[in-house]
Amino acid sequence: MARVVVDVMLKPEILDPQGEAVLGALPRLNVTEVASVRIGKRVEIEFDENARNVEEQSRVIADQLLANPVIEDFTIYIEPSPIEAP
C-alpha cells in the first residue's frame, strides 16, 4: 500500500495570518528566539494495494486539487512501500 504525503504551503509572498498569530503567541510560552512561523497543510494519501501510477496520480491530485497555484506551492513525498514481511 503506497503512502504519499503532499505538503502544501502558502507562497512566501502571501501573508500567513495564522503563522503570524502563532509567532505572536510564542513569547507567552517564553519562546523568544523564533524568526518566523508558516502554517500549511499536510495531506496523507493512502493508495490501494495495487494502485498503479502512484506518482503520476499524486501529481494530478496535488496540482489540480490540493494546491491552488495562485497562492500555494506543493511538494510530494512518496513513501517507499514497506518490504513484505516474510
Added chain:
Amino acid sequence: MARVVVDVMLKPEILDPQGEAVLGALPRLNVTEVASVRIGKRVEIEFDENARNVEEQSRVIADQLLANPVIEDFTIYIEPSPIEAP
C-alpha cells in the same frame, strides 16, 4: 538558522471530514485507487541563528500551541543546520 517542521495530524480514530470530502472528490479527477486521505497541518518554524534548546522549545510550541492533545498528534523534525559556508 535552525528550521523545524511540526506535523500535526488528527489522531487516527478521530473523524477527518476534510479528508473524507477530498477522498469523495477524487473520482472526478479520474483517481479511483485511493483508500484514504487525511489532512493535517504542517508548521514550519525558523529559529534565530543562535537559538538554544531548539528541540525542547519546539516541543513546547507543538504541545501547547500547535496541537490539541485531545484530538491531535504531532511529530517534530529538526532540519540539520546547513554547514557553514567557508
Added chain:
Amino acid sequence: MTRELAMTVDTVGVADATPDEKQPWAELGLKEDEYERIRKILGRRPTQSELAMYSIMWSEHCSYKSSRVHLRQFNEKNPRTPRLLAGIGENAGVVAIDEHIAVTFKVESHNHPSYVEPKQGAATGVGGIIRDIIAMGARPIAVMDSLRFGAIDHPDTARVLPGVVDGIGHYGNCVGLPNIGGETYFDPCYQGNPLVNALSVGVMPRSRLQSMQASGAGNIVILLGAKTGRDGIGGVSVLASATFSESGEGDARPSVQVGDPFTEKLLIEVCLELFDAGLVVGVQDLGGAGLTCALSETAAAGDGGMHVDLELVPLRAKGMEPHDILASESQERMLLIVDPAKAEEVLARSHRWGLLATAIGTVTGSGRLVIDFHGQTVVDVPPKSLADEGPVYDRPIAEPNDLALIAVDRAETLPRPSTDEEIRQTVLDMAASPNLCDKSWITEQYDSSVFGNTVLGAPHDAGVIRLDERTGVGIAISLDGNGRFARLDPYTGAQLALAEAYRNVAVTGATPIAVSDCLNFGSPEDPHVMWQFERAVTGIADGCQKLGIPVTGGNVSFYNQTGRDAIHPTPVIGVLGVLDDVARRIPLGLGRTGDTIALLGSTAEELSGSEWAAVKHGHLGGVPPKVDLDHEMKLAELLARLAGTEQLAAAHDLSEGGLAQALVEAICHSGLGAQILLPEGVDPFTYLFSESSGRVLVVIPRGQELAVRTACEQRGLPITPLGVTDANTDGLHLRDHFDLGRAELEAAWRGRIGARLGE
C-alpha cells in the same frame, strides 16, 4: 493483526454456556441490583453487547432515572391546548402555528463535552439538536445558544469560550442555519463546568409530522449518513474510564466526537426529500448512545421486534467489535424505517446527494430486538426493557443548610453609590461588566441571515423568524436562565427565567405558546441538588400551568459539579411565540426623535441576586425578586395588541442591570439619544438598578401616548412616562442628575469580550 472472530465475540450462546463469567457492570456505571434485574429480564447473563446497551440506556442521560419522578409534573400540569401536536417523550415538541404549519423546537445541553474539547463539543451539541428537529419531520430553520462560563479573566475561559463559540458558529454556519440569539454569562461557579445549551427550531407542513415507530413486520431498517467510528464510545454512560474489552487493547478512553456539518446538511436535504415523497414509515436520529438508543427506541415504540445484521453497518475504524458499533456516538447519522417496496428509491435518492445509506435490518413480529454479527446472535432482548423500563429513582431531597443564612444576607443592605457622579460611574461600570457588555464578539461569528427569513436576531430580546412569505406568519423565541436567582430560591428562580423568556417573546409583539427547557444541575446523588431540582421543576410546571403554555420537551443535565462544588442550579427556559405578521414585530431601539419613552410595570427595591450586587460587591444573598405571572400575562397581551396596531416604535425587556442597562442598550442600538426624567420621589439608584420582574421599556410614537396609556389603564398595568427620544441629545441625559455621552457609553459597553480575552 486479524483476530479470530469466534474467539472474541460474546454471543447469546456463549452467555448461556458461561453464566458465571465476571462482568464489568460496575465499571459501566450499573448498580448491583440493576445488573441483577438485567439477568432476570434475560433469564441469563447479558452478553457484552447487551451489557453495553443496558448500561447506556439505563444511564442517567438516557433513562432520566433521577429526574423522571419530577418531570412527570410537566405532563400532569400542562395546560391542554389543541396546538400541541407532539409533546414530552418525542424527539422534540411540536406545536401548530396555523391550520397548515407546525413548528418544532427543543433545547439540549452539551456541557461536559464542551469542557473537554470546546470546539467539537459545542459543534456536536448543535448537530445533535438539529437532528432531533429533522426526526420530527421538520426543516431546521434556526439555532440559538445559551452559554455559561467561569470568570472571564480565568485563563481557562480563554480556552473554553473561543472554542465553544467557534464550534457553534462553525457548525451552524456550515449547515446553513441562522443563529437568532441566545445568552452568555460568566460566573465562577461554572469554572470547571461550563454550560453549553443549544436550541434548534424547525418548521413543517402539519401533514409531515414523523414518528419514531419501527412498525410493520417486513419493513427495512436503513442507516443513513456518516460511517460509524470509535467516537465517544462509552461517553454517554460513564464519560470516565471504563473499558468494554478486557483485552487491554486499544485506547480505553472515550474518544472525542467530531462533527461534520457538511454531512448534516446532506442529511437535512435527504430526509426532507424522503419525507415529502412519503417514503419513510419511521425515523429516529442517532445522538448520544448511537445505534443502541435508536434501535431500542424505534423497536420499543413499534408493534413488533427488529432484526439487525450489525456487520452491515459501514465502519470507519478497523477492528470494531459489536459493542463498539452499538455504543459509538459517531455524528450525522439517522435511522429510517422504510417499506421494502420503497427501499430502493430511498437508497437511490440518498446516493444522489452523495450520502451513504445502508439497509441493516428488518422489522419483525418477534417482539424481540435481535442483533447478529456475522451470523452470530450477540443481542436478543425485549426492546422495551431497554428504552422504557429503565430504573427510576426517587432520590433523597434536602433543603441546603445554608439557604436560611443566605436569605437574610440581603443585597439591599449593601453600600450603594449615593452621589450623581457615583451613580453615573456605576452605569458605566455595569455596562462594561462581562455579563452586561456587548456580545457582538460572539454573535458576529454566527451567520444570522441565511434563509433570508430572519426578522430579528441578536441583540434583540427574542429572535424572530418569518415562516411564510405569503402570509407573514412567524415565530419568536427566547432562551433565558438566571443561575443566581435559582441559587437563592430555585422555585422562584425557575419562574423568573420562565417569566423572562415569556416576556422577551412578548416584547417583540409575539404571543407565547410553548416552552422547552434545559435543566442544568449538580449531582442528583446530593440531596441538596435534588432539592433544587425538584423545586425548579415544580416552579416551571406551576408557572406554565398558570401561563397556559405547555412544556413540550427539554433536557436534563446532571453532574455539573467538580468535587463537592455544584454549579448554581441553572434552569434555562426557551419560550416560543407566534406573530401573525412579522412585519408588525417590535424592534429594539428608540424609534424616532420626539417619541415618548415609558416604563411598563413597577419597580420595587429588589437588589438581591442582581448584577449590581455581583459586579460591585461579589455578593450573592437575600431573596430574588418577586414573580407575578398574572401581571406577565396581561403585559404580554398588551404588547401583542399594541404590536398589532403598530402603537409601539420599540420595546426592550428589563432584566440584568435593570433600567440603566436597558437604556444603555436601547441607545447603543439606535442613532438617537434619550432624555430621561425619573419619577418624583424615587431613589435614583434603586430605580436604575433594581431587577424587579415584569418590566418593559417602551417607545411610543408621537400621537399614540394617550391610546397606550388607556390600554394600560384598562388592564391595570402601571405605565410611567420617563422621557423622550431625541436626535440632538448625545447619549443619555438624566435630568437633574448627569449626562452620559454616546462615545463614553459605547466605549464602556463595546469590545469588552475580545479585550478581556486578550484579543
Added chain:
Amino acid sequence: MTARVGIVTFPGSLDDRDAARAVHLAGAEPVGLWHDDAALAGVDAVFLPGGFSYGDALRCGAIARFSQVMDAIAQAAERGMPVLGVCNGFQVLCESHLLPGALVRNAHLRYRNRPARLRVETDRTAWTRRFQAGAEVVFPAKHGEGRYVADEATLDELERSGRVVFRYLDNPNGSMRDIAGVANEAGNVVGLMPHPEHAVEALTGPSTDGLGVVASVLAHLSGAGEPQGANR
C-alpha cells in the same frame, strides 16, 4: 418574456433559496441547476450562491470546481453568459480560474458577520450596469475566508482595466486593496464576497441594494442601452 436565471445547488450550498428569492423579487425567473447537470436548462444567466460546498474542505470552492455543471458554466461564460458568484460562489469562480486571484483566510482569522458598506466601482459589468459608478451600497458580509489576494501585477491590471467591481469602505477581512468583488475581462463574470441576495427586503436585510444586482443583469440581457453611468 422574463429572463431565466439559473441557480446552482452544490452539496453544501446554503443560499440557493435566498438567491432564488432575490431573483424572483427582482422580476426574473429562478431556475434550479444541480451540480451534476451537464447542461444549463436554457437559462440566460447563472447565479452561484453562497454556502459551504463540499464542506469547504481543503479550500473553499476547491472541490465544487470539478462538478459537471461548472464545465457547462465555463463554456457558457466564454460565450458571454452572465455569471455571478457570491461568497462561496465567488470562491468557486476563482478556483475555476474564471476570475483572477484567490480568497484566503480573513486576516483576523475569524468568521465575521457584519453589514458591509461597499462602493460600486464600475457599471460596466453585466451585474452592475444599473448602479451609478461610485454609488455606495450595503450588503451583509459573512465569511471566514474572504480575504482577496492576487499578485501585484494582477491587481494592477484589474485596476487598470476597471475590473475591480466592488470595494469595501471598511475592509472587514484584510482583502488586498479593499477589493470585495472583481470581474473577468468581458465583464460578464462577476464575483463578490458580500451577499446582495441578503439585501433585498427591508424586513430582513440591512438594505434593498441587492435588487440592483439582479436588475442589472436583466437590463444587460434585454440589451437595454448603455450602462447608466456611462457618461461619467
